[in-house]
Amino acid sequence: MRHIISILMENESGALSRVAGLFSARGYNIESLTVAPTDDPTLSRMTLVTRGSDEIIEQITKQLNKLIDVVKLMDLTEYAHIEREMMLVKIKVANSAAKDDVMRLTDIFRGRIIDVSIDSYVIELTGDSAKLDAFLGMASPFEVLEVVRSGVMGIARGDIALKM
Amino acid sequence: MEMTGAEIFVRCLQEEGVDLIFGYPGGAVLHIYDALYKQDKVNHILVRHEQAAVHAAEGYAKSTQRPGVALVTSGPGATNAITGIADAYMDSVPLVVFTGQVPTSLIGNDAFQEVDTVGITRPCVKHNFLVKDVRDLAMTIKKAFYIATTGRPGPVVVDIPKDVTAARCVFDYPKSIKIRSYNPTVKGHTGQIRKAVELILQARQPVIYSGGGVILANASKSLTEFARLLGAPVTNTLMGLGAYPASDQQFVGMLGMHGTYEANMAMHHADVLIAIGARFDDRVTGNVDKFCPTARIVHVDVDPASISKNVKVDIPIVGGVDHVLKAMIKELEHAKAKPDQEALKAWWAQINEWRAMDCLKYDRNSELIKPQYVLETLWRETQGDAFVTSDVGQHQMWAAQFYRFDKPNRWINSGGLGTMGFGLPAAMGVQLAHPGETVVCVTGESSIQMCIQELSTCLQYGLPIKVITLNNRFMGMVRQWQEFFYQGRYSMSYMDALPDFQMLAEAYGHVGMRIEKPADVEGAIKEALAMKDRLVFMNFLTDQTENVYPMVPAGAGQNEMILL
Numbered sequence: 001m002r003h004i005i006s007i008l009m010e011n012e013s014g015a016l017s018r019v020a021g022l023f024s025a026r027g028y029n030i031e032s033l034t035v036a037p038t039d040d041p042t043l044s045r046m047t048l049v050t051r052g053s054d055e056i057i058e059q060i061t062k063q064l065n066k067l068i069d070v071v072k073l074m075d076l077t078e079y080a081h082i083e084r085e086m087m088l089v090k091i092k093v094a095n096s097a098a099k100d101d102v103m104r105l106t107d108i109f110r111g112r113i114i115d116v117s118i119d120s121y122v123i124e125l126t127g128d129s130a131k132l133d134a135f136l137g138m139a140s141p142f143e144v145l146e147v148v149r150s151g152v153m154g155i156a157r158g159d160i161a162l163k164m
Numbered sequence: 165m166e167m168t169g170a171e172i173f174v175r176c177l178q179e180e181g182v183d184l185i186f187g188y189p190g191g192a193v194l195h196i197y198d199a200l201y202k203q204d205k206v207n208h209i210l211v212r213h214e215q216a217a218v219h220a221a222e223g224y225a226k227s228t229q230r231p232g233v234a235l236v237t238s239g240p241g242a243t244n245a246i247t248g249i250a251d252a253y254m255d256s257v258p259l260v261v262f263t264g265q266v267p268t269s270l271i272g273n274d275a276f277q278e279v280d281t282v283g284i285t286r287p288c289v290k291h292n293f294l295v296k297d298v299r300d301l302a303m304t305i306k307k308a309f310y311i312a313t314t315g316r317p318g319p320v321v322v323d324i325p326k327d328v329t330a331a332r333c334v335f336d337y338p339k340s341i342k343i344r345s346y347n348p349t350v351k352g353h354t355g356q357i358r359k360a361v362e363l364i365l366q367a368r369q370p371v372i373y374s375g376g377g378v379i380l381a382n383a384s385k386s387l388t389e390f391a392r393l394l395g396a397p398v399t400n401t402l403m404g405l406g407a408y409p410a411s412d413q414q415f416v417g418m419l420g421m422h423g424t425y426e427a428n429m430a431m432h433h434a435d436v437l438i439a440i441g442a443r444f445d446d447r448v449t450g451n452v453d454k455f456c457p458t459a460r461i462v463h464v465d466v467d468p469a470s471i472s473k474n475v476k477v478d479i480p481i482v483g484g485v486d487h488v489l490k491a492m493i494k495e496l497e498h499a500k501a502k503p504d505q506e507a508l509k510a511w512w513a514q515i516n517e518w519r520a521m522d523c524l525k526y527d528r529n530s531e532l533i534k535p536q537y538v539l540e541t542l543w544r545e546t547q548g549d550a551f552v553t554s555d556v557g558q559h560q561m562w563a564a565q566f567y568r569f570d571k572p573n574r575w576i577n578s579g580g581l582g583t584m585g586f587g588l589p590a591a592m593g594v595q596l597a598h599p600g601e602t603v604v605c606v607t608g609e610s611s612i613q614m615c616i617q618e619l620s621t622c623l624q625y626g627l628p629i630k631v632i633t634l635n636n637r638f639m640g641m642v643r644q645w646q647e648f649f650y651q652g653r654y655s656m657s658y659m660d661a662l663p664d665f666q667m668l669a670e671a672y673g674h675v676g677m678r679i680e681k682p683a684d685v686e687g688a689i690k691e692a693l694a695m696k697d698r699l700v701f702m703n704f705l706t707d708q709t710e711n712v713y714p715m716v717p718a719g720a721g722q723n724e725m726i727l728l
Binding site: 009010013014017018021025055058059062063065066068069070071164 | 282283286287290291294311343344345346467468469471472473476
């Protein structure tokens with residue numbers, strides 16, 4: 001099963017490599033990983049997407065908790081939650097028909113065109129990973145020049161919050 | 165008062181009550197060595213290789229329950245220390261290892277003797293630090309000792325750049341410390357403890373399986389009391405030997421790959437397994453799919469990540485082993501139900517039948533020296549009360565089987581990492597911590613050569629260690645596996661061109677002995693033990709073909725042992 005794990009950790013050098021190192025050392029897989037400081041500058045928030053059986057996910061959360069730099073963590077998948085990922089896609093639009101089609105597609109997916117050149121668009125798109133995948137599927141008739149994805153972040157719905 | 169980083173370093177050690185450190189100087193730690201020179205509270209033991217500094221610190225820690233401290237320089241000093249650090253990590257030994265680092269201005273420049281110590285050690289430490297500012301030094305050292313010694317203990321590395329040891333600031337050692345992201349659980353969950361005791365009281369065939377965690381938590385007394393209340397058989401892991409007195413009737417010996425038949429069979433047939441401070445290591449469980457098929461399992465451990473890692477358990481209890489054992493004892497004493505005496509009687513009758521197999525038997529009439537006989541004799545001649553360190557291999561297993569430890573902290577070996585070369589330096593740490601006590605290093609002719617340079621350290625500090633080398637001219641355990649599983653193709657397992665150990669010991673300034681006949685074993689050991697102030701290197705030429713029995717082959721269940 002796919003799990004989204006949110007981690008609050010000390011904003012210290014090396015904290016990220018402790019997490020990354022743990023995953024490679026123990027053979028767990030990471031699908032995506034994002035990290036940035038929070039409103040409290042001493043803390044970073046990391047969002048990690050991984051896959052595994054219940055036993056493996058239990059081990060992953062235990063091993064993460066064991067890291068001294070990890071303050072708190074939460075498996076978002078256990079709660080009602082919102083998942084978002086941002087994507088920037090550069091698509092070649094050689095003629096006006098292609099330009100129209102890509103604009104329409106972008107509208108349908110509620111994306112935005114944020115850069116235009118003579119024969120390419122850069123599209124910004126936000127959503128859960130499945131939506132971004134779907135967009136790329138629909139864009140396949142066009143020449144996709146570049147895809148940049150932020151990796152998943154997430155937050156629990158309602159009053160539940162991962163904080164100090 | 166303002167001090168240099170080096171002076172602060174020394175003061176911190178004094179504040180932590182550290183009286184002994186093991187190390188080796190070098191460029192990056194020269195300021196620190198200068199500060200050590202100017203004081204006399206922290207004694208420094210000069211080893212001959214940094215790996216030995218860490219093993220010696222481990223021996224010190226394992227035999228005293230106090231943190232061991234090592235100090236090495238940057239670059240090769242740090243990389244040489246890695247084996248010891250990894251060893252301490254696997255066996256949860258509380259250590260603080262200080263490594264010198266190139267000046268902060270040079271970090272990342274591929275400077276002379278630079279390595280990314282924090283990066284290299286990250287996967288084999290409980291935690292590590294790079295101190296970039298002298299104002300953080302005292303607090304970091306405080307944190308290092310706190311982390312190393314609490315919860316599940318382990319090694320902590322503190323990497324200190326040279327300029328930090330020269331920079332000055334006011335020294336202020338924090339009295340206490342709190343780390344918001346680190347709060348080890350001490351007390352077990354009362355509900356879980358109650359559930360566990362209920363289950364235990366229903367058991368008809370209980371087994372207590374206890375590990376090194378009991379020793380680390382100083383919980384031998386509580387374990388013994390708990391076991392006596394239940395009347396259940398107790399088996400110890402390799403790391404747990406001595407946690408329960410081996411001479412006690414309820415002790416069924418070590419379990420696992422080279423454990424006793426009765427211990428492994430009892431595990432296999434148990435209906436309730438009480439695992440205490442043990443981690444279901446693969447050398448214990450054998451094939452996990454065949455492990456304890458009929459048992460419901462209670463697992464007490466201070467480290468939640470150890471629980472249900474290899475084997476799914478029914479009642480997990482996270483907490484300090486001693487706290488939980490005491491709580492379980494209280495619960496047992498107040499419980500209305502009592503262990504089923506009839507069932508226990510039948511259980512013991514079965515166990516005694518397994519015991520009667522005498523799985524540790526060996527040929528006592530051999531004309532060659534049997535290694536088991538040497539260890540039995542050693543046990544008898546030291547009244548089972550020596551500190552015994554060991555290296556890794558057959559001799560280690562025989563020591564574990566035949567030296568019956570009645571007390572904790574007496575058996576010092578490399579269990580998790582299996583580090584050949586551990587025994588002699590570890591014995592140095594033990595002997596320095598226990599001056600007047602008998603300290604024996606049980607080793608083989610292959611293992612001893614991995615850290616043999618420490619014979620020089622032993623002379624410098626007058627350490628009267630008794631080195632028992634079971635010399636079968638083979639890497640015995642490798643040879644045994646090649647005999648069993650590779651049709652006797654002894655690939656690279658013969659130690660050719662061995663030195664004359666007797667002469668080698670003498671060259672290092674010690675007493676050397678060569679023993680070739682069974683009839684000479686007892687006399688030689690007596691003679692060596694009587695030399696209270698000398699290191700005696702005893703080279704026993706043993707039967708080359710002797711194997712360690714019994715054995716659970718890889719992939720087999722605990723009930724599928726090879727017996728002699």
